[in-house]
Amino acid sequence: MAIIRDRDLIKDWNDIPIDLIKSCIQEHQKSIPRLDLLENYYMGKHAILSRSMGSDTGLPNNKLIANHAKYITDIAVGYVAGDPVKYDGKQVDEILEVYKQGDIVSHDAELAKDLSIFGVGRELYFTTSNDSPIPKATAIDPRQIFLVVDDTVEYKSLFGVHYYPKRDLSNAVIGYSVNVYTEKYVIKYNVKDLNGQGYDVADRIPHYFDGVPVVEFWNNEEQQGDFEQQISLIDAYNLLMSDRLNDKEQLVDAILMLKGGISIGDDEEEAGRTIRMLKKYKVLELPADGDASWLIKNLNEADVEVLRNAIREDIHQFAMVPNLTDENFAANASGVAMKYKLLGLEQLAKNKERYFVQGLRERLKLFANVLRVKGRAVDVSDVTITMTRNLPANDLETAQMISTLSGSVSTETLITQLSFVDDPAKEMERLNAEKDVDMKRQQKAFGMPINQDVTVDAE
Known part of the structure; x- marks a missing residue:
């Protein structure tokens, strides 16, 4: 989420006070734990991995992960951004040529993935440093970059900050690089401590984008990831499957119960010898009133399966991403029936597309500004942006x-x-x-x- 500040705080937003930069960095860092959690779930690092049963219990502690988070993101991104975005306009060819040189198709897919995981995606624009510089875009990890906007209803950009650690040859952090992007300049700082006073200006470079070259994309109005609200259901599914396997292991490690005063030995050594003989010869001699049976836990697999299916269906239902491996999904292959089954995913895609196109229009404007400086006038006011669903x-x-x-x-x-x-x-x-x-x-x-x-x- 963009950081909001009052535009009237300072007169010249191309000269940002150090205290304002530090306060914005501190506010941004408060959101990083949430982003770390979302990335962990996409990467398969779920809460079940930290479960401990206690070493003295002797009980199995399986930790199974069914990574629905990755499935939801991969399907949603492939459906919405699997096909390249199409642009149509009278003067858009110049920008499309620049997009082609910068491989914007791969960039859009990477940005769409950030949106699905984190709920926001932030891209930074820069110009290449060769003899014929062209504008390019790169998607930055939202944990390392943020955008500051004003408090008006339009949320106009004030400045952006990209900061990341500097490391020595042994990969130890020795400081930070802080790059501040205003409407006209890139101001670079070398910092020992982000919360300290030693913000030394290393460089101040004009960028010619005629606007803040940082754009924030939203996944939805709430800026939530596609699987963020399903994390509790994902945890429940992992717990159920792990305990299901634990019960199976306990069933295999069942206790032999002997009745009728039967003894397998007077001490541990004798009992161990008797057990080894039983395993070898598979014979157990019992008195007339004696009995032997396994002490096991009764498992109701039918109830467990019903619960598993219910949790899995809730995950897909509330994420609005269908289970494409369901044998009933394509049972009716008619076009109308398939559209109904994909209705939830289509509604999700429409919402994602609306916010994605807003960011794409900001990108077009900034690229057109740079091309205008190079004497290549481009009008993007009539450009039509089309996103095609990636379906068979x-x-x-x-x-x-x-x-x-x-x-x-x-x-x-x-x-x-x-x-x-x-x-x-x-x-x-x-x-x-x-x-x-x-x-x-x-x-x-x-x-x-x-x-x-x-x-x-x-x-």
Whole structure:
């Protein structure tokens, strides 16, 4: 979540007081434990791993992890950001060329993953240091960067801070680099202690983005991760599966109960010899009133399975990410039925898309500002941003729909429905070029003039 400050605190937001920078860093660090927890769950480091049964109990202590957190994130990210974002506008080609050079497709996928895990994603913009510098974007771990905005309803950016530890040859922390990004400058500090007074300015560099080159993306209005509200259910599922295996082990290690005054030995050595003989020969001699049986715990697997399925279904239901491995998921393969089964995921995707597009528009504006400085004027006001769902495509069904709608809907609109067409505009150009070639070929075959206007006598 962005840090909020009053714009009237200082007059020049290109010269940030050190005390303000320190207070914002301290506020940001309070959010880091939550982000650490979310990353741990995605990486499979769940609460069950810290469970202790006590070494003196002798009971099994299995720690099973069913990583629903990773599953939810991977499916949600693949569904929403698996296909590249498409941009359409009159002057957007310049920016698209820059995006291509910076491999923005891979960057968007990385950013979408941060959004799904942490609930926020923050990207930093910079220009390359070669002979022909171009703007580029990089996704920074939200635990190392934050954005400060004003307290108006628009939440306009005031400045951004990227800080990270500096290490020596033995990898020990010897200080911190603190980079402050204002609307005009990048101010770099070398710091021994983030909470200390020794903020020494190392450099002050103009960046030409004509705005704070840090943009914060939201996953949703609450800025929560896709699996954050399901952590308690994930813990319950891990606990149930771990205890289920514990019960199985205790069943194997059952206690032999002897009745009728039976003794296997007067001391530990004699008892041990008797047990070894029983294991070797598999024979136990008992008196007439004697009895031997295993003392075991009765397991009700049916009840445990019902509980397991209920918890698993709740995880997927509340996360709005379906269980794609469920044998009943694709039992009815009709298009309408599949849409109903994906309705929750689609609602999740719509919400994620709305906030993601807002961040993409900020990125377009900042990139256009840099290109304008280089004399390449770009207008991004009319750019249309389209995010396509990453689903298996039924091209045969789509082709039949296109054939039915031909003449009622424009050809370019119909072409956009095809999954194997990345750029509908270019595809239209190729289609028109082929039609021109075919027309000239037919004109030549009938002896009609080529490259001239053909006048047909209707009479």
